[in-house]
Amino acid sequence: MDVDLGGPISLEATLTCGQAFRWRAAAFPCRSDLLVSYRGVIPTGEKDGPGQLAVLVGQKAGVTREISVAYDPSYAAGLTQADVANAVRPYFAASDDVTAIEEALSRQDPVMSRAVQGGRGLRILQQDHWECLASYVLSVNNNIPNISRIVEYFAGCLGGPVGLGLFGFPSPEKIACQDSVFLRQSRCGFRDRYLKDAAERVVSGEVDLVDLEKMPTEQARKRLMRIRGVGPKVADCVMLFGYHRLDAFPVDVWIARAMSRFYLSGQVVTPKAAREEGMSRFGSLAGYAQEYLFFGIRGDGPAPFLSRAT
DNA sequence: AAACAGGTGCTAA
DNA sequence: TTAGCACCTGTT
Numbered sequence: 001m002d003v004d005l006g007g008p009i010s011l012e013a014t015l016t017c018g019q020a021f022r023w024r025a026a027a028f029p030c031r032s033d034l035l036v037s038y039r040g041v042i043p044t045g046e047k048d049g050p051g052q053l054a055v056l057v058g059q060k061a062g063v064t065r066e067i068s069v070a071y072d073p074s075y076a077a078g079l080t081q082a083d084v085a086n087a088v089r090p091y092f093a094a095s096d097d098v099t100a101i102e103e104a105l106s107r108q109d110p111v112m113s114r115a116v117q118g119g120r121g122l123r124i125l126q127q128d129h130w131e132c133l134a135s136y137v138l139s140v141n142n143n144i145p146n147i148s149r150i151v152e153y154f155a156g157c158l159g160g161p162v163g164l165g166l167f168g169f170p171s172p173e174k175i176a177c178q179d180s181v182f183l184r185q186s187r188c189g190f191r192d193r194y195l196k197d198a199a200e201r202v203v204s205g206e207v208d209l210v211d212l213e214k215m216p217t218e219q220a221r222k223r224l225m226r227i228r229g230v231g232p233k234v235a236d237c238v239m240l241f242g243y244h245r246l247d248a249f250p251v252d253v254w255i256a257r258a259m260s261r262f263y264l265s266g267q268v269v270t271p272k273a274a275r276e277e278g279m280s281r282f283g284s285l286a287g288y289a290q291e292y293l294f295f296g297i298r299g300d301g302p303a304p305f306l307s308r309a310t
Numbered sequence: 311a312a313a314c315a316g317g318t319g320c321t322a323a
Numbered sequence: 324t325t326a327g328c329a330c331c332t333g334t335t
Contacts (some may be wrong), residue, residue, distance in 0.1 A: 018316070136316090143315040146333060189331025194318085231318045252316040270325085271317090294316080314334090323326085 001081055002066045003088050007098040011036050011062045011122025014092070017295045019241045020125055021135050021148045022155070026056060030085075034058030034068055041166055042104075043128045044087045049078060052168035055088070063121035067092070075163030083171075093123045093244065101288050107285065108282065108289075111262045115292035121148075122295060124287055125241060127211040130202065131169040132242030133224070136234045137194045153186045175199035194229025201227050213227050217245040240287045249286035250279035258293050 015023040015038050026039035039059030044053050056070040069088055076084060089095075102120065106113040134154075139147050151169070158170035158178070176199035183192040201207045207227060212220040217239055224235040236250035251259070251271045259274040260266055263281065282289035 140317050141315065141330075142317090143333080146315080149333090182329090185330060190329095191331075229318065233317060237316080250316080254316065272325095298316090312335100316333100318330095320329095321327090323324105 001069050003085050005094045008063050008121040013119050021151045028056050028058040042091045050168050052162045053185040054162045054164035054166040072163035080289050090126050106141040115296040119292045119295040126244045129240050129242045133238050136237045137198050137229045138191050150186050151187045172202040176203045195272035197228040247284050249290050251275045254297050
């Protein structure tokens, strides 16, 4: 099945830029024309079933407007093809006018123009609230391969099968009732109590993840920060990747460095200052600006132009 | 071997 | 408000 996203998408930029932790390169069966393809799990929105479905996504070239989608129908009981397409579209932010975003940010300044050029077709995903929160709690002072490993471990141990050999991410209820011995077996280290605290506060309703949808970004962010392990950076990531608040500007050490070097004449800057600078410069597109910068710096993309010295 | 990784909590000024 | 330090674990 093909799904039209209404504007450019690069699966590589979108799925390897580090915003989501469960996508892996995987061959698309019977379709050698799809040059790039990945396997992962998306939320389906269905109430009864697991609410998640493993899918293969692929495209013919680096940047296209359509993507191909495949899945195992036996794990999509009660879902028509149209239902799956209707789950894929919002996950890949079909309603974002990516062309307009790229153009607007390219006009912003020469550095951002270069960053956009290197990350054409990158989209901010709309991930599941809870999986996003849990993933970023696990990301604290951690590295990406390790985070992915831990997330996969929890899915494999506590999640149900969702097709293609993959498992769904376990609910907060499922995490909340695990003892500390079990959590430690995931090798998530000191983050075990963070994850537990997040699950408990979500289950108790102290942090109502659906409620946050209606709140202004700043207020929702403050609410998330009641969870241990959720500071400014994690809260901004959850707002951006789990709630699609494009005005959020998460600052990690890489972004802080980039903001200092390119926009603040190399001064040493606190994360707070870098965040304020980013938000005031890029406004309602701050989230996209941040991802273009991050993709450019990290060098996962075609040109790690921002990482070179001088 | 020692340092570092997509930060945060805690304590002290 | 902010600076300084410890922190699980895996890699290099």
